[in-house]
Amino acid sequence: MLPIFVIIPLGCAFLIPIAGKLRQGLAQLLANSCALLLLFCSINSIFWLKSGPKIYSLGGWPAPFGICMVLDGLTVLMLLVVNIIGVASLVYSIDYIKKFTSPVLYYTLFSLLLAGLNGMVISGDLFNLFVFLEITSIASYSLVAFGTEAEELEAAFKYLVLGSVASLLILLAIGLLLGSVSTLNMADISSSLTNSPSRDLILYCLALFIMGFALKSGLVPFHAWLPDAHPAAPAPMSAMLSGVVIKTMGIYALLRVLFNIIGISVIASSILVWLGIISMSVGVLLAIGQWDFKRLLAYHSISQVGYVIFGIGLGTPLGIIGGLFHLFNHSLFKSLLFLNSGAVEFATGTRRLDQLKGVSSEMPVTSATSLVASLSIAGIPPLCGFWSKLIIIIAAFEAGNIIGALVCIFVAMVTLASFLKVQKYAFIQKSQEIVSGIREVPLFMLLAMLFLAVLCIGVGLFFMPFVESVIRPASEVLLEGTNYAKLILGA
Protein backbone atom coordinates (compact mmCIF):
# COMPACT_ATOMS: atom_id res chain seq x y z
CA MET A 1 0.00 0.00 0.00
CA LEU A 2 2.88 2.40 0.66
CA PRO A 3 3.84 3.42 -2.91
CA ILE A 4 0.40 4.99 -3.45
CA PHE A 5 1.57 8.03 -1.51
CA VAL A 6 3.97 8.73 -4.37
CA ILE A 7 2.07 7.21 -7.26
CA ILE A 8 -1.16 9.21 -6.82
CA PRO A 9 0.33 12.74 -6.87
CA LEU A 10 3.02 11.86 -9.43
CA GLY A 11 0.43 10.34 -11.75
CA CYS A 12 -1.82 13.35 -11.26
CA ALA A 13 1.04 15.71 -12.08
CA PHE A 14 1.30 14.10 -15.51
CA LEU A 15 -2.45 13.81 -16.09
CA ILE A 16 -3.25 17.40 -15.11
CA PRO A 17 -1.70 19.10 -18.18
CA ILE A 18 -3.59 16.67 -20.44
CA ALA A 19 -6.85 17.25 -18.55
CA GLY A 20 -6.16 20.97 -18.66
CA LYS A 21 -6.03 20.85 -22.47
CA LEU A 22 -9.58 19.49 -22.50
CA ARG A 23 -11.08 21.63 -19.80
CA GLN A 24 -9.61 23.74 -17.03
CA GLY A 25 -12.14 22.59 -14.43
CA LEU A 26 -11.06 19.00 -15.00
CA ALA A 27 -7.48 19.78 -13.96
CA GLN A 28 -8.80 21.46 -10.82
CA LEU A 29 -11.02 18.50 -9.99
CA LEU A 30 -8.15 16.07 -10.55
CA ALA A 31 -5.74 17.95 -8.29
CA ASN A 32 -8.29 18.33 -5.51
CA SER A 33 -9.48 14.74 -5.60
CA CYS A 34 -5.86 13.57 -5.57
CA ALA A 35 -5.22 15.61 -2.40
CA LEU A 36 -8.40 14.33 -0.74
CA LEU A 37 -7.46 10.74 -1.55
CA LEU A 38 -4.01 11.30 -0.07
CA LEU A 39 -5.54 12.75 3.10
CA PHE A 40 -7.83 9.72 3.38
CA CYS A 41 -4.85 7.36 2.96
CA SER A 42 -2.75 9.19 5.50
CA ILE A 43 -5.53 9.12 8.10
CA ASN A 44 -5.85 5.40 7.38
CA SER A 45 -2.12 4.96 7.90
CA ILE A 46 -2.62 5.67 11.63
CA PHE A 47 -4.48 2.36 11.76
CA TRP A 48 -1.98 0.50 9.54
CA LEU A 49 0.64 1.39 12.10
CA LYS A 50 -1.17 -0.50 14.89
CA SER A 51 0.62 -3.73 13.93
CA GLY A 52 4.13 -2.27 13.90
CA PRO A 53 6.10 -0.44 11.20
CA LYS A 54 5.39 -1.40 7.58
CA ILE A 55 8.09 -1.96 4.98
CA TYR A 56 7.61 -2.15 1.25
CA SER A 57 10.48 -3.34 -0.95
CA LEU A 58 10.39 -1.87 -4.44
CA GLY A 59 10.51 -4.55 -7.12
CA GLY A 60 10.58 -7.29 -4.48
CA TRP A 61 14.27 -6.80 -3.68
CA PRO A 62 14.75 -7.25 0.09
CA ALA A 63 15.78 -4.31 2.26
CA PRO A 64 19.57 -3.85 2.31
CA PHE A 65 19.92 -4.44 -1.47
CA GLY A 66 16.84 -2.87 -2.98
CA ILE A 67 15.15 0.43 -2.29
CA CYS A 68 12.54 0.26 0.43
CA MET A 69 9.74 2.44 1.73
CA VAL A 70 9.09 2.57 5.45
CA LEU A 71 6.00 3.58 7.38
CA ASP A 72 6.66 4.26 11.07
CA GLY A 73 5.32 6.67 13.67
CA LEU A 74 7.29 9.70 12.49
CA THR A 75 6.27 9.01 8.88
CA VAL A 76 2.59 8.90 9.83
CA LEU A 77 2.83 12.24 11.64
CA MET A 78 4.54 13.89 8.66
CA LEU A 79 2.10 12.34 6.17
CA LEU A 80 -0.76 13.85 8.18
CA VAL A 81 0.92 17.27 8.23
CA VAL A 82 1.66 17.23 4.49
CA ASN A 83 -1.74 16.06 3.38
CA ILE A 84 -3.94 18.11 5.73
CA ILE A 85 -2.25 21.33 4.60
CA GLY A 86 -2.18 20.05 1.02
CA VAL A 87 -5.96 19.64 0.97
CA ALA A 88 -6.58 23.01 2.61
CA SER A 89 -4.26 24.83 0.17
CA LEU A 90 -5.71 23.15 -2.89
CA VAL A 91 -9.33 23.81 -1.88
CA TYR A 92 -8.35 27.42 -1.20
CA SER A 93 -6.68 27.61 -4.62
CA ILE A 94 -9.94 26.88 -6.46
CA ASP A 95 -11.03 30.50 -6.07
CA TYR A 96 -7.71 32.16 -5.33
CA ILE A 97 -5.87 31.00 -8.44
CA LYS A 98 -8.35 32.76 -10.75
CA LYS A 99 -6.20 35.89 -10.60
CA PHE A 100 -3.27 34.08 -12.22
CA THR A 101 -3.09 33.28 -15.90
CA SER A 102 -2.15 29.61 -16.01
CA PRO A 103 -3.88 27.57 -13.29
CA VAL A 104 -3.10 24.28 -15.04
CA LEU A 105 0.64 24.77 -14.59
CA TYR A 106 0.05 25.74 -10.97
CA TYR A 107 -1.80 22.50 -10.28
CA THR A 108 0.87 20.46 -12.05
CA LEU A 109 3.64 21.96 -9.95
CA PHE A 110 1.55 21.59 -6.82
CA SER A 111 1.02 17.87 -7.46
CA LEU A 112 4.75 17.44 -8.05
CA LEU A 113 5.35 19.20 -4.75
CA LEU A 114 2.98 16.80 -2.98
CA ALA A 115 4.70 13.83 -4.66
CA GLY A 116 8.11 15.06 -3.51
CA LEU A 117 6.97 15.72 0.05
CA ASN A 118 5.18 12.39 0.46
CA GLY A 119 8.11 10.59 -1.16
CA MET A 120 10.67 12.19 1.16
CA VAL A 121 8.68 11.22 4.20
CA ILE A 122 8.10 7.63 3.20
CA SER A 123 11.47 6.77 1.69
CA GLY A 124 13.78 4.41 3.54
CA ASP A 125 16.78 5.02 1.32
CA LEU A 126 19.09 7.98 1.72
CA PHE A 127 19.65 8.75 -1.96
CA ASN A 128 15.97 8.28 -2.69
CA LEU A 129 15.28 10.86 0.01
CA PHE A 130 17.67 13.21 -1.79
CA VAL A 131 15.90 12.72 -5.12
CA PHE A 132 12.50 13.49 -3.59
CA LEU A 133 14.05 16.45 -1.79
CA GLU A 134 15.16 17.82 -5.14
CA ILE A 135 11.71 17.26 -6.68
CA THR A 136 10.22 19.22 -3.79
CA SER A 137 12.85 21.95 -4.09
CA ILE A 138 12.44 22.45 -7.83
CA ALA A 139 8.64 22.54 -7.51
CA SER A 140 8.85 25.08 -4.71
CA TYR A 141 11.41 27.31 -6.51
CA SER A 142 9.13 27.54 -9.50
CA LEU A 143 6.02 28.08 -7.38
CA VAL A 144 7.74 30.95 -5.55
CA ALA A 145 8.45 32.53 -8.94
CA PHE A 146 4.90 31.80 -10.10
CA GLY A 147 3.73 35.42 -10.18
CA THR A 148 6.74 36.33 -12.42
CA GLU A 149 6.80 39.90 -11.12
CA ALA A 150 10.14 41.52 -10.32
CA GLU A 151 10.04 40.85 -6.57
CA GLU A 152 8.91 37.27 -6.97
CA LEU A 153 11.68 36.45 -9.45
CA GLU A 154 14.25 38.06 -7.19
CA ALA A 155 13.05 36.07 -4.18
CA ALA A 156 12.96 32.86 -6.21
CA PHE A 157 16.52 33.41 -7.45
CA LYS A 158 17.79 33.93 -3.91
CA TYR A 159 15.93 30.82 -2.75
CA LEU A 160 17.25 28.85 -5.72
CA VAL A 161 20.90 29.73 -5.09
CA LEU A 162 20.81 28.98 -1.36
CA GLY A 163 18.64 25.90 -1.86
CA SER A 164 21.06 24.49 -4.43
CA VAL A 165 24.03 25.06 -2.13
CA ALA A 166 22.12 23.20 0.59
CA SER A 167 21.39 20.33 -1.80
CA LEU A 168 25.05 20.10 -2.80
CA LEU A 169 26.14 19.95 0.84
CA ILE A 170 23.61 17.20 1.54
CA LEU A 171 24.71 15.26 -1.55
CA LEU A 172 28.36 15.57 -0.49
CA ALA A 173 27.51 14.20 2.95
CA ILE A 174 25.58 11.31 1.40
CA GLY A 175 28.63 10.62 -0.78
CA LEU A 176 30.94 10.53 2.24
CA LEU A 177 28.63 8.10 4.03
CA LEU A 178 28.35 5.96 0.90
CA GLY A 179 32.12 5.91 0.55
CA SER A 180 32.65 4.69 4.09
CA VAL A 181 29.86 2.10 4.45
CA SER A 182 29.04 1.23 0.78
CA THR A 183 25.29 1.22 1.27
CA LEU A 184 22.45 3.71 0.99
CA ASN A 185 19.69 1.99 2.92
CA MET A 186 19.13 4.12 6.04
CA ALA A 187 18.83 1.17 8.40
CA ASP A 188 21.86 -0.53 6.88
CA ILE A 189 24.00 2.62 7.12
CA SER A 190 23.09 2.99 10.75
CA SER A 191 24.00 -0.59 11.65
CA SER A 192 27.28 -0.38 9.70
CA LEU A 193 28.18 2.87 11.45
CA THR A 194 27.62 1.39 14.91
CA ASN A 195 29.87 -1.55 14.02
CA SER A 196 32.79 0.51 12.77
CA PRO A 197 32.65 3.99 14.22
CA SER A 198 35.04 6.49 12.71
CA ARG A 199 34.54 9.65 14.73
CA ASP A 200 36.07 12.20 12.35
CA LEU A 201 34.04 11.10 9.37
CA ILE A 202 30.80 11.09 11.35
CA LEU A 203 31.49 14.58 12.70
CA TYR A 204 32.23 15.88 9.22
CA CYS A 205 29.04 14.36 7.83
CA LEU A 206 27.12 15.75 10.78
CA ALA A 207 28.38 19.26 10.03
CA LEU A 208 27.46 18.97 6.35
CA PHE A 209 24.01 17.56 7.10
CA ILE A 210 23.23 20.20 9.71
CA MET A 211 24.34 23.02 7.37
CA GLY A 212 22.36 21.60 4.47
CA PHE A 213 19.13 20.91 6.29
CA ALA A 214 19.30 24.10 8.35
CA LEU A 215 19.61 26.06 5.09
CA LYS A 216 16.57 24.21 3.75
CA SER A 217 14.52 24.91 6.87
CA GLY A 218 15.67 28.51 7.35
CA LEU A 219 17.06 28.32 10.89
CA VAL A 220 18.65 31.55 11.94
CA PRO A 221 22.17 31.85 10.68
CA PHE A 222 20.85 30.35 7.42
CA HIS A 223 17.54 32.21 7.15
CA ALA A 224 18.31 34.95 4.60
CA TRP A 225 16.13 33.52 1.81
CA LEU A 226 13.06 32.70 3.87
CA PRO A 227 11.50 36.14 4.54
CA ASP A 228 11.76 36.94 0.82
CA ALA A 229 10.63 33.63 -0.61
CA HIS A 230 7.61 32.92 1.59
CA PRO A 231 5.77 36.22 0.99
CA ALA A 232 6.53 36.16 -2.74
CA ALA A 233 4.66 32.92 -3.45
CA PRO A 234 0.88 32.81 -4.06
CA ALA A 235 -0.93 32.59 -0.69
CA PRO A 236 -1.79 28.85 -0.75
CA MET A 237 1.79 28.13 -1.72
CA SER A 238 3.08 30.30 1.13
CA ALA A 239 0.91 28.20 3.41
CA MET A 240 2.54 25.05 2.01
CA LEU A 241 6.05 26.53 2.24
CA SER A 242 5.76 27.72 5.82
CA GLY A 243 3.53 24.95 7.06
CA VAL A 244 5.01 21.93 5.38
CA VAL A 245 7.99 22.38 3.06
CA ILE A 246 10.49 23.82 5.54
CA LYS A 247 9.49 21.17 8.05
CA THR A 248 9.66 18.18 5.75
CA MET A 249 12.78 19.24 3.83
CA GLY A 250 14.57 20.60 6.86
CA ILE A 251 13.36 19.28 10.18
CA TYR A 252 12.08 15.81 9.25
CA ALA A 253 15.13 14.93 7.16
CA LEU A 254 17.50 16.33 9.78
CA LEU A 255 15.83 14.35 12.56
CA ARG A 256 15.82 11.16 10.51
CA VAL A 257 19.53 11.52 9.77
CA LEU A 258 20.57 12.66 13.24
CA PHE A 259 18.51 10.29 15.35
CA ASN A 260 18.04 7.17 13.24
CA ILE A 261 21.11 7.04 11.03
CA ILE A 262 24.07 8.72 12.72
CA GLY A 263 22.70 8.48 16.25
CA ILE A 264 22.21 11.55 18.42
CA SER A 265 25.23 12.72 20.40
CA VAL A 266 25.78 15.43 23.01
CA ILE A 267 27.36 17.74 20.42
CA ALA A 268 24.50 17.35 17.98
CA SER A 269 21.78 17.91 20.55
CA SER A 270 23.46 21.01 21.96
CA ILE A 271 23.80 22.38 18.40
CA LEU A 272 20.07 21.81 17.94
CA VAL A 273 19.24 23.52 21.25
CA TRP A 274 21.32 26.59 20.41
CA LEU A 275 20.05 26.79 16.83
CA GLY A 276 16.58 26.65 18.33
CA ILE A 277 17.19 29.38 20.92
CA ILE A 278 18.82 31.73 18.37
CA SER A 279 16.11 31.13 15.75
CA MET A 280 13.32 31.69 18.27
CA SER A 281 14.59 34.99 19.55
CA VAL A 282 16.04 36.51 16.35
CA GLY A 283 12.99 35.47 14.29
CA VAL A 284 10.50 37.06 16.64
CA LEU A 285 12.52 40.26 17.14
CA LEU A 286 12.77 40.76 13.38
CA ALA A 287 9.07 39.96 13.00
CA ILE A 288 7.71 42.59 15.33
CA GLY A 289 8.87 45.53 13.22
CA GLN A 290 7.40 44.28 9.96
CA TRP A 291 4.48 46.01 8.24
CA ASP A 292 4.00 43.57 5.39
CA PHE A 293 1.47 40.98 6.62
CA LYS A 294 3.07 38.01 4.89
CA ARG A 295 6.63 39.05 5.68
CA LEU A 296 5.72 39.27 9.35
CA LEU A 297 4.30 35.76 9.18
CA ALA A 298 7.46 34.50 7.46
CA TYR A 299 9.65 35.82 10.28
CA HIS A 300 7.35 34.15 12.78
CA SER A 301 7.89 30.87 10.93
CA ILE A 302 11.60 31.13 11.68
CA SER A 303 10.88 31.69 15.33
CA GLN A 304 8.30 28.90 15.64
CA VAL A 305 10.55 26.41 13.85
CA GLY A 306 13.10 27.39 16.49
CA TYR A 307 10.67 26.09 19.15
CA VAL A 308 10.41 22.77 17.33
CA ILE A 309 14.17 22.31 17.03
CA PHE A 310 14.71 23.46 20.62
CA GLY A 311 12.18 20.99 22.01
CA ILE A 312 13.58 18.08 20.07
CA GLY A 313 17.17 19.09 20.81
CA LEU A 314 16.48 18.76 24.54
CA GLY A 315 16.44 15.03 23.87
CA THR A 316 14.13 14.08 26.74
CA PRO A 317 10.93 12.15 25.88
CA LEU A 318 8.78 15.10 26.95
CA GLY A 319 10.86 17.55 24.91
CA ILE A 320 10.59 15.43 21.79
CA ILE A 321 6.83 15.06 22.23
CA GLY A 322 6.53 18.82 22.69
CA GLY A 323 8.68 19.56 19.64
CA LEU A 324 6.79 17.21 17.35
CA PHE A 325 3.43 18.41 18.68
CA HIS A 326 4.49 22.00 18.03
CA LEU A 327 5.56 21.00 14.50
CA PHE A 328 2.04 19.73 13.84
CA ASN A 329 0.34 22.71 15.47
CA HIS A 330 2.55 25.24 13.74
CA SER A 331 1.70 23.76 10.38
CA LEU A 332 -2.01 24.21 11.19
CA PHE A 333 -2.03 27.79 12.46
CA LYS A 334 0.71 29.22 10.27
CA SER A 335 -0.94 27.86 7.13
CA LEU A 336 -4.23 29.31 8.33
CA LEU A 337 -2.60 32.70 8.89
CA PHE A 338 -1.09 32.69 5.41
CA LEU A 339 -4.48 31.78 3.95
CA ASN A 340 -5.99 34.69 5.94
CA SER A 341 -3.37 37.09 4.63
CA GLY A 342 -4.15 35.86 1.11
CA ALA A 343 -7.86 36.47 1.70
CA VAL A 344 -7.21 40.00 2.97
CA GLU A 345 -5.03 40.72 -0.04
CA PHE A 346 -7.64 39.16 -2.35
CA ALA A 347 -10.39 41.41 -0.96
CA THR A 348 -8.55 44.69 -0.38
CA GLY A 349 -5.64 44.49 -2.81
CA THR A 350 -2.98 45.29 -0.24
CA ARG A 351 -1.14 43.41 2.47
CA ARG A 352 0.53 46.43 4.13
CA LEU A 353 -0.78 46.49 7.68
CA ASP A 354 -0.59 50.30 7.86
CA GLN A 355 -2.81 50.67 4.78
CA LEU A 356 -5.47 48.21 5.90
CA LYS A 357 -8.55 49.81 7.38
CA GLY A 358 -9.87 47.09 9.64
CA VAL A 359 -12.04 44.65 7.71
CA SER A 360 -13.63 42.66 10.54
CA SER A 361 -17.18 43.75 9.79
CA GLU A 362 -16.87 43.24 6.04
CA MET A 363 -15.08 39.89 6.31
CA PRO A 364 -16.44 38.17 9.44
CA VAL A 365 -15.30 34.63 8.65
CA THR A 366 -11.76 35.62 7.69
CA SER A 367 -11.35 37.73 10.77
CA ALA A 368 -12.79 35.06 13.08
CA THR A 369 -10.49 32.36 11.71
CA SER A 370 -7.50 34.68 11.87
CA LEU A 371 -8.34 35.39 15.50
CA VAL A 372 -8.28 31.65 16.21
CA ALA A 373 -4.93 31.28 14.46
CA SER A 374 -3.39 34.35 16.13
CA LEU A 375 -4.41 33.25 19.60
CA SER A 376 -3.14 29.80 18.77
CA ILE A 377 0.31 30.97 17.67
CA ALA A 378 0.51 33.28 20.68
CA GLY A 379 -0.23 30.34 22.96
CA ILE A 380 -3.57 31.19 24.54
CA PRO A 381 -5.35 28.24 26.18
CA PRO A 382 -7.16 26.09 25.18
CA LEU A 383 -5.99 26.42 21.56
CA CYS A 384 -3.45 23.99 20.18
CA GLY A 385 -0.38 26.24 20.29
CA PHE A 386 -0.70 26.65 24.04
CA TRP A 387 -0.32 22.96 24.87
CA SER A 388 2.74 22.36 22.74
CA LYS A 389 4.52 25.47 24.05
CA LEU A 390 3.62 24.46 27.59
CA ILE A 391 5.05 20.97 27.05
CA ILE A 392 8.27 22.42 25.58
CA ILE A 393 8.70 24.87 28.47
CA ILE A 394 8.06 22.19 31.12
CA ALA A 395 10.52 19.89 29.33
CA ALA A 396 13.14 22.64 29.28
CA PHE A 397 12.80 23.19 33.03
CA GLU A 398 12.98 19.44 33.62
CA ALA A 399 16.11 19.14 31.51
CA GLY A 400 17.70 21.95 33.52
CA ASN A 401 17.89 24.32 30.57
CA ILE A 402 16.65 27.41 32.42
CA ILE A 403 17.92 29.90 29.82
CA GLY A 404 16.05 28.09 27.07
CA ALA A 405 12.84 27.96 29.10
CA LEU A 406 13.01 31.68 29.87
CA VAL A 407 13.67 32.48 26.21
CA CYS A 408 10.64 30.36 25.27
CA ILE A 409 8.39 32.33 27.65
CA PHE A 410 9.80 35.68 26.48
CA VAL A 411 9.34 34.76 22.80
CA ALA A 412 5.76 33.64 23.47
CA MET A 413 4.99 37.09 24.93
CA VAL A 414 6.59 38.96 22.04
CA THR A 415 4.62 36.74 19.63
CA LEU A 416 1.42 37.71 21.42
CA ALA A 417 2.29 41.40 21.10
CA SER A 418 3.09 41.01 17.43
CA PHE A 419 -0.20 39.29 16.67
CA LEU A 420 -2.17 41.84 18.65
CA LYS A 421 -0.70 44.35 16.21
CA VAL A 422 -1.85 42.24 13.26
CA GLN A 423 -5.35 41.92 14.69
CA LYS A 424 -5.60 45.62 15.46
CA TYR A 425 -4.45 46.95 12.10
CA ALA A 426 -5.82 44.32 9.76
CA PHE A 427 -9.14 43.47 11.36
CA ILE A 428 -10.40 45.28 14.46
CA GLN A 429 -9.45 48.94 13.95
CA LYS A 430 -12.25 51.08 12.52
CA SER A 431 -11.48 54.10 10.42
CA GLN A 432 -13.76 57.11 9.93
CA GLU A 433 -14.06 56.80 6.19
CA ILE A 434 -16.44 54.11 4.96
CA VAL A 435 -14.53 51.63 2.85
CA SER A 436 -16.80 50.33 0.15
CA GLY A 437 -16.36 47.45 -2.23
CA ILE A 438 -14.74 45.09 0.24
CA ARG A 439 -16.59 41.81 0.35
CA GLU A 440 -16.02 38.45 2.01
CA VAL A 441 -13.96 36.09 -0.14
CA PRO A 442 -15.60 33.27 -2.18
CA LEU A 443 -16.90 30.01 -0.73
CA PHE A 444 -13.97 27.64 -1.26
CA MET A 445 -11.47 30.00 0.35
CA LEU A 446 -13.78 30.22 3.37
CA LEU A 447 -14.13 26.45 3.51
CA ALA A 448 -10.36 25.95 3.58
CA MET A 449 -9.91 28.52 6.34
CA LEU A 450 -12.78 27.11 8.42
CA PHE A 451 -11.36 23.59 8.04
CA LEU A 452 -8.00 24.65 9.50
CA ALA A 453 -9.60 26.77 12.23
CA VAL A 454 -11.79 23.86 13.35
CA LEU A 455 -8.69 21.63 13.45
CA CYS A 456 -6.85 24.24 15.54
CA ILE A 457 -9.64 24.29 18.11
CA GLY A 458 -10.23 20.54 17.93
CA VAL A 459 -6.59 19.60 18.49
CA GLY A 460 -6.48 22.12 21.35
CA LEU A 461 -9.53 20.68 23.10
CA PHE A 462 -8.73 17.01 22.56
CA PHE A 463 -4.98 17.23 22.78
CA MET A 464 -4.52 14.24 25.10
CA PRO A 465 -6.02 11.58 22.76
CA PHE A 466 -4.26 13.22 19.80
CA VAL A 467 -0.86 13.18 21.49
CA GLU A 468 -1.35 9.58 22.57
CA SER A 469 -2.40 8.31 19.14
CA VAL A 470 -0.16 10.27 16.76
CA ILE A 471 2.62 12.17 18.52
CA ARG A 472 3.73 9.47 20.95
CA PRO A 473 4.45 6.81 18.26
CA ALA A 474 6.43 9.47 16.37
CA SER A 475 8.48 10.40 19.41
CA GLU A 476 9.15 6.73 20.11
CA VAL A 477 10.77 6.41 16.68
CA LEU A 478 13.20 9.20 17.58
CA LEU A 479 13.85 7.85 21.09
CA GLU A 480 14.50 4.43 19.57
CA GLY A 481 17.57 6.00 17.96
CA THR A 482 19.79 3.67 16.00
CA ASN A 483 17.72 0.67 17.10
CA TYR A 484 15.63 1.71 14.11
CA ALA A 485 18.00 -0.43 12.03
CA LYS A 486 17.07 -3.59 13.92
CA LEU A 487 13.36 -2.88 13.48
CA ILE A 488 13.69 -2.42 9.74
CA LEU A 489 16.26 -5.07 8.89
CA GLY A 490 14.99 -7.62 11.40
CA ALA A 491 11.46 -7.55 10.05
Added chain:
Amino acid sequence: MILYILCFILFAIGIYCLLVKKNLVKKIVGLGIAEYAVNLFFILLGYRNGGEAPILDKTRVIANFVDPLPQALILTSIVIGLGVTALMVAIVVRLYEKYKTFDIDEIRRLKG
Protein backbone atom coordinates in the same frame (compact mmCIF):
# COMPACT_ATOMS: atom_id res chain seq x y z
CA MET B 1 44.42 11.20 -2.58
CA ILE B 2 45.58 14.05 -4.82
CA LEU B 3 42.46 13.48 -6.93
CA TYR B 4 40.18 13.98 -3.94
CA ILE B 5 41.99 17.19 -3.01
CA LEU B 6 41.67 18.53 -6.57
CA CYS B 7 38.01 17.60 -6.53
CA PHE B 8 37.52 19.51 -3.28
CA ILE B 9 39.34 22.53 -4.72
CA LEU B 10 36.98 22.42 -7.72
CA PHE B 11 34.02 22.38 -5.32
CA ALA B 12 35.44 25.36 -3.43
CA ILE B 13 35.92 27.29 -6.70
CA GLY B 14 32.33 26.61 -7.66
CA ILE B 15 30.92 27.73 -4.31
CA TYR B 16 33.19 30.82 -4.35
CA CYS B 17 31.96 31.76 -7.81
CA LEU B 18 28.33 31.18 -6.81
CA LEU B 19 28.51 33.31 -3.69
CA VAL B 20 30.93 36.09 -4.61
CA LYS B 21 30.39 36.92 -8.29
CA LYS B 22 27.96 39.75 -8.98
CA ASN B 23 26.87 38.61 -12.41
CA LEU B 24 23.87 36.28 -12.48
CA VAL B 25 25.20 34.26 -15.42
CA LYS B 26 28.50 33.72 -13.61
CA LYS B 27 26.54 32.48 -10.63
CA ILE B 28 24.90 29.86 -12.84
CA VAL B 29 28.31 28.76 -14.08
CA GLY B 30 29.54 28.59 -10.49
CA LEU B 31 26.67 26.35 -9.49
CA GLY B 32 27.49 24.12 -12.46
CA ILE B 33 31.13 23.82 -11.41
CA ALA B 34 30.23 22.96 -7.81
CA GLU B 35 27.74 20.37 -9.03
CA TYR B 36 30.29 18.72 -11.31
CA ALA B 37 32.77 18.60 -8.46
CA VAL B 38 30.29 16.65 -6.33
CA ASN B 39 29.52 14.35 -9.26
CA LEU B 40 33.23 13.77 -9.79
CA PHE B 41 33.58 12.97 -6.10
CA PHE B 42 30.96 10.23 -6.39
CA ILE B 43 32.66 8.73 -9.45
CA LEU B 44 35.99 8.75 -7.61
CA LEU B 45 34.36 6.82 -4.75
CA GLY B 46 33.46 4.00 -7.10
CA TYR B 47 36.82 3.93 -8.91
CA ARG B 48 39.19 1.01 -8.37
CA ASN B 49 42.69 0.98 -9.78
CA GLY B 50 42.69 -1.30 -12.81
CA GLY B 51 39.05 -2.25 -12.23
CA GLU B 52 36.77 -3.55 -14.95
CA ALA B 53 33.10 -3.06 -15.72
CA PRO B 54 31.05 -5.41 -13.49
CA ILE B 55 29.24 -7.33 -16.22
CA LEU B 56 28.11 -10.85 -15.35
CA ASP B 57 29.99 -13.22 -17.63
CA LYS B 58 29.80 -17.04 -17.46
CA THR B 59 33.20 -17.61 -19.07
CA ARG B 60 35.35 -15.69 -16.59
CA VAL B 61 35.25 -14.27 -13.09
CA ILE B 62 35.90 -10.54 -12.63
CA ALA B 63 37.81 -10.15 -9.41
CA ASN B 64 38.56 -6.43 -9.46
CA PHE B 65 35.61 -4.34 -10.62
CA VAL B 66 34.60 -0.71 -10.24
CA ASP B 67 31.59 0.06 -8.03
CA PRO B 68 28.65 0.72 -10.37
CA LEU B 69 26.35 2.19 -7.71
CA PRO B 70 27.85 5.73 -7.64
CA GLN B 71 27.67 5.88 -11.43
CA ALA B 72 23.96 5.05 -11.35
CA LEU B 73 23.43 7.68 -8.66
CA ILE B 74 25.33 10.31 -10.59
CA LEU B 75 23.18 9.81 -13.68
CA THR B 76 20.21 10.81 -11.53
CA SER B 77 22.11 13.69 -10.01
CA ILE B 78 23.14 15.01 -13.45
CA VAL B 79 19.50 15.03 -14.56
CA ILE B 80 18.50 16.90 -11.39
CA GLY B 81 21.32 19.36 -12.05
CA LEU B 82 19.99 19.90 -15.57
CA GLY B 83 16.55 20.68 -14.16
CA VAL B 84 17.89 23.15 -11.62
CA THR B 85 20.11 24.87 -14.19
CA ALA B 86 17.26 25.17 -16.69
CA LEU B 87 15.00 26.70 -14.05
CA MET B 88 17.77 29.07 -12.98
CA VAL B 89 18.40 30.22 -16.55
CA ALA B 90 14.67 30.76 -17.05
CA ILE B 91 14.44 32.88 -13.90
CA VAL B 92 17.54 34.88 -14.88
CA VAL B 93 16.09 35.60 -18.32
CA ARG B 94 12.87 36.87 -16.73
CA LEU B 95 14.89 38.91 -14.22
CA TYR B 96 16.78 40.51 -17.09
CA GLU B 97 13.49 41.43 -18.75
CA LYS B 98 12.32 43.15 -15.56
CA TYR B 99 15.51 44.88 -14.40
CA LYS B 100 17.50 45.20 -17.65
CA THR B 101 20.65 44.09 -15.87
CA PHE B 102 22.54 40.97 -14.76
CA ASP B 103 24.17 42.76 -11.82
CA ILE B 104 22.92 41.37 -8.51
CA ASP B 105 23.66 44.68 -6.73
CA GLU B 106 21.06 46.47 -8.80
CA ILE B 107 18.45 43.76 -8.26
CA ARG B 108 17.43 44.47 -4.70
CA ARG B 109 13.92 45.57 -4.09
CA LEU B 110 13.48 43.13 -1.22
CA LYS B 111 14.94 44.33 2.04
CA GLY B 112 14.54 43.93 5.79
